[in-house]
Amino acid sequence: MSTNSLFNQIQLQEHKLCNRLAVAPMTRRSATSEGVPTRAMIDYYQAFASGGFSLIITEGIYTDNLFSQTDLNQPGLVNQEQLEGWKKVVAGVHKSNALIIGQLMHGGSLSQCRAKTIAPSAIQPKGLRATEKGGLTGPFPIPKEMSEEDLAEVKKGYVQAALLATKAGFDGVELHSANGYLFDQFLTPHTNLRTDMYGGNTYNRLRFLMEVYTAVKEAVPQKFIVGIRLSESKVNDLTYRWPGGSTTAVEIFTVLKELHADYLHIAAEGGNWARECLYGDGSSSSGLAKKIAGVPVIANGGLHDIQIAESLIESQQADLISIGRAALANPDWPHRIAAGKPLIPFFKELIKPSLTLQHTQRVLEEQKREFSQ
Numbered sequence: 001m002s003t004n005s006l007f008n009q010i011q012l013q014e015h016k017l018c019n020r021l022a023v024a025p026m027t028r029r030s031a032t033s034e035g036v037p038t039r040a041m042i043d044y045y046q047a048f049a050s051g052g053f054s055l056i057i058t059e060g061i062y063t064d065n066l067f068s069q070t071d072l073n074q075p076g077l078v079n080q081e082q083l084e085g086w087k088k089v090v091a092g093v094h095k096s097n098a099l100i101i102g103q104l105m106h107g108g109s110l111s112q113c114r115a116k117t118i119a120p121s122a123i124q125p126k127g128l129r130a131t132e133k134g135g136l137t138g139p140f141p142i143p144k145e146m147s148e149e150d151l152a153e154v155k156k157g158y159v160q161a162a163l164l165a166t167k168a169g170f171d172g173v174e175l176h177s178a179n180g181y182l183f184d185q186f187l188t189p190h191t192n193l194r195t196d197m198y199g200g201n202t203y204n205r206l207r208f209l210m211e212v213y214t215a216v217k218e219a220v221p222q223k224f225i226v227g228i229r230l231s232e233s234k235v236n237d238l239t240y241r242w243p244g245g246s247t248t249a250v251e252i253f254t255v256l257k258e259l260h261a262d263y264l265h266i267a268a269e270g271g272n273w274a275r276e277c278l279y280g281d282g283s284s285s286s287g288l289a290k291k292i293a294g295v296p297v298i299a300n301g302g303l304h305d306i307q308i309a310e311s312l313i314e315s316q317q318a319d320l321i322s323i324g325r326a327a328l329a330n331p332d333w334p335h336r337i338a339a340g341k342p343l344i345p346f347f348k349e350l351i352k353p354s355l356t357l358q359h360t361q362r363v364l365e366e367q368k369r370e371f372s373q
Contacts, residue, residue: 021320021323024267035076041085045058045100058103060176064154068107069107070110071132101171107182174265183208186208206255213261229265257294264290271301274308290317304327330344
């Protein structure tokens with residue numbers, strides 16, 4: 001099987017990537033209780049870099065101490081101690097000449113660990129909170145509708161976190177606007193009932209994301225990458241789709257075209273690109289994003305299927321492919337594919353951070369032995 005298209009170089013801002021393979025952001029809950037990256041996280045991300053991925057996008061990083069944190073043991077980027085922890089993670093990745101993007105995230109009404117939450121409107125989210133050890137359980141609370149002051153604080157948090165990311169040595173940041181979290185809550189009609197400039201039509205529902213993106217972009221150095229991640233499905237509503245299908249997608253990407261974002265990352269929360277990103281008229285959300293917005297596009301969703309991944313690159317429906325579960329089982333996925341080595345199957349147990357970190361540590365040791373021979 002040919003994999004040439006996956007191993008072609010590509011330019012992203014001022015950076016030349018050696019292949020089209022990225023690690024997707026995945027919730028790990030492996031920081032300290034104070035949100036500081038750990039030694040295990042250094043090994044975890046370093047394994048992907050030394051395993052051949054040219055781009056690594058981190059798990060979601062909370063951006064303020066008010067309402068942004070989504071999970072217990074989630075890493076943050078709001079203080080010096082967290083900054084110093086991320087410096088070590090970034091340095092480990094850069095040893096293998098890979099790029100690392102910090103995903104900045106605000107949970108909004110979907111926080112698993114906060115009793116009080118904020119959102120565009122005071123609408124109780126669907127579903128139940130997860131049952132992670134020590135976390136809150138049961139229905140999500142009804143969030144407080146965000147005031148002008150809340151909007152300003154959230155924007156301030158993103159800008160400050162992005163500036164800390166530059167100090168940590170990150171190559172860029174990604175604004176997490178997918179999977180039902182805060183920016184996605186603004187975009188979704190049934191979670192955004194606002195009648196002000198942030199509600200109503202598609203442009204208004206994207207306005208806050210665009211304001212934050214612009215503020216971040218103006219604050220960071222010109223060469224610093226700032227991307228956006230979008231999805232239709234949500235962590236608490238996997239069957240949700242944009243109401244108008246491809247028509248809504250065209251509206252969204254036409255609005256976002258104004259930003260000239262450094263990239264768009266189109267995710268499939270349910271892990272199936274064809275089911276979640278392909279429309280009845282034959283178009284796809286990733287393909288429309290690339291065609292309309294005219295910026296690099298990262299496609300995601302079960303794309304460890306090499307034939308589908310290659311077809312998206314070759315048909316110009318994506319520029320890069322982000323891998324999730326397959327990367328957990330195979331942190332050296334690019335090297336294995338290039339060498340024709342068998343892949344390790346993904347098992348559900350790998351979702352648990354402790355097991356995954358142990359696995360990546362073993363892979364890292366194997367890589368060291370291979371390179372020393």
